Amino acid sequence: MFTEKVANKRLTDEEFFRIRREEVLSQWETGKDIENLQECIAAAKELSEGKNHALRFLEAKRNGTFILIPQFGRALTEYMIEGITYVESETGLVPDGAWNLYSDSYTRKKEFRKAAAGIERSRKEGMSMLNGWPIVNFGVEEARKITKASKLPLHFVTCDEDARLASEIALAAGWTANSVTSLQECISHSTTITLADEIRLMQYDARLAARYQEGGVPQCPWNTSHLTGYDSPGYHSFVHVSEAVLAAEQGVKCQFLSHGIGMNLLQDIAMIRVSEKLCYEYCARMGYEGVEFVAGVFPFLGAWPPRDDESNAMIAWNAAIPALGGFPGMILKCQDEAFATPTKEGMARSVRLARHMLTVMGSQRIPESAALRQEEAMIELEVRTLLEKCLEIGDGDMAVGLCKGVAAGWVDTMVTPWRHNPGKVLLVRDAQGAVRYLDAGNVPLPAEVKQYHLAKIAERESRDGRKANMDMVVEDLQFASKLP
Amino acid sequence: MFTEKVANKRLTDEEFFRIRREEVLSQWETGKDIENLQECIAAAKELSEGKNHALRFLEAKRNGTFILIPQFGRALTEYMIEGITYVESETGLVPDGAWNLYSDSYTRKKEFRKAAAGIERSRKEGMSMLNGWPIVNFGVEEARKITKASKLPLHFVTCDEDARLASEIALAAGWTANSVTSLQECISHSTTITLADEIRLMQYDARLAARYQEGGVPQCPWNTSHLTGYDSPGYHSFVHVSEAVLAAEQGVKCQFLSHGIGMNLLQDIAMIRVSEKLCYEYCARMGYEGVEFVAGVFPFLGAWPPRDDESNAMIAWNAAIPALGGFPGMILKCQDEAFATPTKEGMARSVRLARHMLTVMGSQRIPESAALRQEEAMIELEVRTLLEKCLEIGDGDMAVGLCKGVAAGWVDTMVTPWRHNPGKVLLVRDAQGAVRYLDAGNVPLPAEVKQYHLAKIAERESRDGRKANMDMVVEDLQFASKLP
Amino acid sequence: MQAADKHIVIGTIGSDAHMIGAWVLQKGLAAAGFGVTLLGAAVPQEEFVNAAIETHADAILVSSLYGMGILDCEGLRDKCVEAGLKNILLYAGGNVAAPLELQSNWPEIEKRFTEMGFNRVYRNTVTVNEVVAALKSDLGIDS
Amino acid sequence: MQAADKHIVIGTIGSDAHMIGAWVLQKGLAAAGFGVTLLGAAVPQEEFVNAAIETHADAILVSSLYGMGILDCEGLRDKCVEAGLKNILLYAGGNVAAPLELQSNWPEIEKRFTEMGFNRVYRNTVTVNEVVAALKSDLGIDS
Numbered sequence A, B: 001m002f003t004e005k006v007a008n009k010r011l012t013d014e015e016f017f018r019i020r021r022e023e024v025l026s027q028w029e030t031g032k033d034i035e036n037l038q039e040c041i042a043a044a045k046e047l048s049e050g051k052n053h054a055l056r057f058l059e060a061k062r063n064g065t066f067i068l069i070p071q072f073g074r075a076l077t078e079y080m081i082e083g084i085t086y087v088e089s090e091t092g093l094v095p096d097g098a099w100n101l102y103s104d105s106y107t108r109k110k111e112f113r114k115a116a117a118g119i120e121r122s123r124k125e126g127m128s129m130l131n132g133w134p135i136v137n138f139g140v141e142e143a144r145k146i147t148k149a150s151k152l153p154l155h156f157v158t159c160d161e162d163a164r165l166a167s168e169i170a171l172a173a174g175w176t177a178n179s180v181t182s183l184q185e186c187i188s189h190s191t192t193i194t195l196a197d198e199i200r201l202m203q204y205d206a207r208l209a210a211r212y213q214e215g216g217v218p219q220c221p222w223n224t225s226h227l228t229g230y231d232s233p234g235y236h237s238f239v240h241v242s243e244a245v246l247a248a249e250q251g252v253k254c255q256f257l258s259h260g261i262g263m264n265l266l267q268d269i270a271m272i273r274v275s276e277k278l279c280y281e282y283c284a285r286m287g288y289e290g291v292e293f294v295a296g297v298f299p300f301l302g303a304w305p306p307r308d309d310e311s312n313a314m315i316a317w318n319a320a321i322p323a324l325g326g327f328p329g330m331i332l333k334c335q336d337e338a339f340a341t342p343t344k345e346g347m348a349r350s351v352r353l354a355r356h357m358l359t360v361m362g363s364q365r366i367p368e369s370a371a372l373r374q375e376e377a378m379i380e381l382e383v384r385t386l387l388e389k390c391l392e393i394g395d396g397d398m399a400v401g402l403c404k405g406v407a408a409g410w411v412d413t414m415v416t417p418w419r420h421n422p423g424k425v426l427l428v429r430d431a432q433g434a435v436r437y438l439d440a441g442n443v444p445l446p447a448e449v450k451q452y453h454l455a456k457i458a459e460r461e462s463r464d465g466r467k468a469n470m471d472m473v474v475e476d477l478q479f480a481s482k483l484p
Numbered sequence C, D: 001m002q003a004a005d006k007h008i009v010i011g012t013i014g015s016d017a018h019m020i021g022a023w024v025l026q027k028g029l030a031a032a033g034f035g036v037t038l039l040g041a042a043v044p045q046e047e048f049v050n051a052a053i054e055t056h057a058d059a060i061l062v063s064s065l066y067g068m069g070i071l072d073c074e075g076l077r078d079k080c081v082e083a084g085l086k087n088i089l090l091y092a093g094g095n096v097a098a099p100l101e102l103q104s105n106w107p108e109i110e111k112r113f114t115e116m117g118f119n120r121v122y123r124n125t126v127t128v129n130e131v132v133a134a135l136k137s138d139l140g141i142d143s
């Protein structure tokens, strides 16, 4: 597909429009409805009035308030509208909310024919047989119906390799956040694509967002580290900073940093602080000016418990962490998490629960402490080492360095479907439930960091009276889904 | 009723048995079934085997683990047994649980005839028409049925002025914790009784617990600051320490410190640390040796929200605080809180939720920090000042000092039904949701503490753009019960 | 007719120690212009009646939170009638029943309180404004 | 007959990227003595069949987590039959349906998978031990 070598360089107008014409709009028939980019931008400007993601999130950051972000995705437009309006009207989500909307996985793999069959099937069965909304099949006018039905900023999860057409349609519909990822997508959702190819695809998405921004529709694409649910905090931050730099090069001016968390209060807060700090620092250092970052939390991405009561605990604790950390974006999973795509009732319940967490604890913050500083220092050391090595090996080019790092085996994490991942890393939880490297593989952890992790694991070993090993790794994967 | 002056002195055997005969056992016909104290102690020893409150709680404290404590109280014995066995079997509460069991309020006011009518009425209606289990009407054999039905330590809420007969029956049934309170009872549940009378009544309860302990049945009576739900943390700690000293004088060797909390993480943790520390310190100073204290949290005693989702948030956050504080006792309210006495289904759901909080966060603790130290220092200063003033004015006698303090108007709190409370104090929440003195009345707050509170209130005033006043006080009473 | 011409007696009945609700209510009614006497907590029926006579009250607001409101309120209307307060308004409010099954069956609760001679009964989710509006309407006050 | 004589192919079907379940399952089955081939995630039907032929597999365990398992599994039995694997055991497991209404109607799910020619279908609450026991029973292994 892509033969050129990758580089962290802004797409020229010429390239952008060539790709747009040849590779993107032609993917499916609905591409033709958005041929005129100027018109799309003008329409988006109007449609997103009063519910712009970037403006609302930056405002929340300034004011120290929170935005609750439920998720939703169903096969048919009417289900989408029904769900969105239900939650908005039943929960008081407006105005301090936003939406994280999903396409189905066929769409995310460009299997539009399968998605079409899924739409038909859903109509026939009278329920959603797809795990999200097939935006490409439905096209921009349908998407605009959703925009109009909601009072809130909309983000569309445009990921899984090539989501360029989905991005085009979402932004043309007045949704004000797509996804600007890269390594994240490979690790979470891919098997064979190369990182270089993924980066090239995502450069387009980023450049597209930047064009809308430049055209007067502020954008806040999501820079995420949702990953597999079982990754080191340092790896998360590394993913964020590298993605930040790549998106900034394309002209993106505001990014939402959606961090998958491990549910260890101190470690998660430390991780997010390090990410945010280094996103600013590295962008500034590489000459990208005026780029803003808004930090957020995506609830634990590992296995959830299959019962309401335990899920309620998960929802609460996953909300308590951003609250105590003071991170404005609180994405929500719901009580249906272990079973099926969220129902509207489930999302409403989850919004109400999280909202009340904010009512009772929303202004409380974790105090500064030596323990938090230490956790931050350890993560920062890990992330800086990886970033510097990337820049070094890539001759100052983050994209090149990233690709080389994966190929050389020192950019690594655990249990991903992605075949190019080295897969030597093993992680377990320590005595406080923080995530630690049992085996760092070829990740160039500074000796100090490595020792810190091993010492923490040793604490657990002595508490539990057994050695950390593969069995413990497997058990830990399921620690939060177990019922008594 | 009591003509003698109060003093913090152990009841002599002679006094104890005279009171027992003349004032306690004769209160109701079931008193005669427990005439022989030696036999009662022997029976209790056997019945409490393997589920002793003191032993289990001290063990949890040593191991850094938690005990979940649901509550229950219904009019009929069969309802009690049904509820207890349901929760124990549906939640995995055994072995790391205990029960907080309630009598009805008629029993707590010695209105045994009304309680009898309530029993009849409940039978007729086929549901519980009393807000708890009328232990005195039912007597010791019925109570023993409950002991046998449960696998866990049982605490009986023996309070509301004169609960001496209830205490006698509960302990004779092998329940291993009654209540040793005093000012707490006046503030929470009383209108006209004098503090001196209340202390005298509670001295009997404490001495009774000590006798069981001396007879080989370890006891862990509850020393509580449940109060009204709207009291300063310093007042809470002060209540605990004063109660600790009074109970220790009677020979009580282990006390469970059940703190009503305000739901401000730092302030609550600081309060509990101060209480525990000063309980040890003052008991040692007054010569009571080998007294142990186990700290716990009673969920917010102010108004709860009238919907499940918001109640789930309350349950979660009220569990997170003892978890992060490392306090072994986690008492639970449930989703029924705003409406009616807890159902067994509600208690089971709440246990499962809290248990999963422990699964995901149970080994995480709040780190030491300057902010926490400052909060502790402020509370400690307040409490020490009150305690010292009591001892000074009481000539070294805590009971006398307490009574004089109330009479003189410098022992004071807010919105209690107790007519002897001075009632000049007004509390509001600050910008972080911590409870602060808007008006300290005649409470001898050190100037430093007073200024600290006012400065904190000023932060909120400037955030909210309005002055703190009575309206704010009234609003704050309901801050956690409001739905959007 | 004005709120200031009307007097209301409020208290928590029986052995019930909850008094925050009544306290909040009193502040709200006073702010709405009513004359209000707050009797506090654990108030016997007789005391309600005596206070109503003494203050020439137009309404008695009985608060009951602890779950035994039905038992505690039985006979209050009779006592009012005996004392010559046949037509005095009687409201109850709070958490009037202990079991959730009854508490969540509100038509049944209303039926029982009507049978006991109460004019209105309210859940604890009622707002002060709703209570003020009901009083004004029942007492013929222009709003 | 022993577990070591039996070979199992495991993978996640369709466009599904979830592979932790299959990975955990593989470890469990291997520990129980089975020969196991793990195909990873996003495995097309053809690849399952080819791997089964290649490894002389006795069972194919299809994992599907992302909610479109019904759509992805249709036709797999036919492909097996065509390839001469008429009697190979077919199990499915995970979160096989997207809507909660279907996912929580398990008899309906079982009916559908039976109609599709699957021998068993499991929810995601199944334990590895239960899967091992079913395989042993279906494959006639002494336990």
Ligand code: B12
Binding pocket: B102, B105, B108, B131, B160, B187, B188, B189, B226, B227, B228, B229, B301, B302, B303, B304, B305, B336, B337, B338, B339, B340, B341, B342, B415, B416, B417, B477, B478, B481, C015, C016, C017, C018, C019, C020, C021, C022, C024, C025, C060, C061, C062, C063, C064, C065, C066, C067, C068, C091, C092, C093, C094, C095, C096, C097, C098, C099, C122, C123, C124, C125, C126, C127, C128, C131
């Ligand atoms: C605070 C509180 C306490 C405090 C009371 C402090 C005080 N000084 O008042 C303390 C901790 C002392 C306490 C003690 C007990 N409590 Co309590 N308490 C509560 C709690 C948490 C909040 C009540 C409150 O203050 N709300 C805030 C105020 C502003 O609202 P409100 O009282 O509902 O009043 C409003 C409305 O109801 C209405 N209203 C009230 N009265 C009236 C009357 C009329 C005529 C009208 C129109 C309107 C009206 O207007 C008010 C203002 O908006 C409730 C549960 C809840 N609701 O969250 C339990 C609750 C009321 N308590 C309960 C019980 C059982 C007890 C105890 C027996 C012990 C126990 N098992 O916990 C003791 C009572 C002992 C005794 N002798 O009475 C139960 C009652 C169960 C039931 N009804 O079936 C409840 C519901 C908790 C529960 N689910 O178990 N409690």
Ligand code: B12
Binding pocket: A102, A105, A108, A131, A160, A187, A188, A189, A226, A227, A228, A229, A301, A302, A303, A304, A305, A336, A337, A338, A339, A340, A341, A342, A415, A416, A417, A477, A478, A481, D015, D016, D017, D018, D019, D020, D021, D022, D024, D025, D060, D061, D062, D063, D064, D065, D066, D067, D068, D091, D092, D093, D094, D095, D096, D097, D098, D099, D122, D123, D124, D125, D126, D127, D128, D131
């Ligand atoms: C971890 C996870 C992810 C990770 C996957 C990482 C990885 N490398 O595998 C990430 C974050 C990448 C991810 C992505 C997505 N996910 Co996901 N994910 C989960 C989650 C939280 C846990 C799954 C897990 O790993 N469990 C732990 C393992 C050990 O258990 P298990 O997978 O259930 O497997 C066990 C059993 O099911 C059984 N089993 C499994 N397969 C088989 C097969 C047979 C034959 C047998 C007998 C038994 C069996 O044995 C296994 C071992 O015990 C679940 C929700 C949950 N369950 O908590 C959602 C969930 C599966 N994901 C879901 C979705 C929709 C997605 C996405 C489409 C995006 C989105 N909307 O979130 C993408 C998928 C993109 C794609 N192309 O596939 C949905 C599926 C909805 C549905 N079925 O209706 C779920 C249920 C969440 C939800 N409620 O929305 N996800």
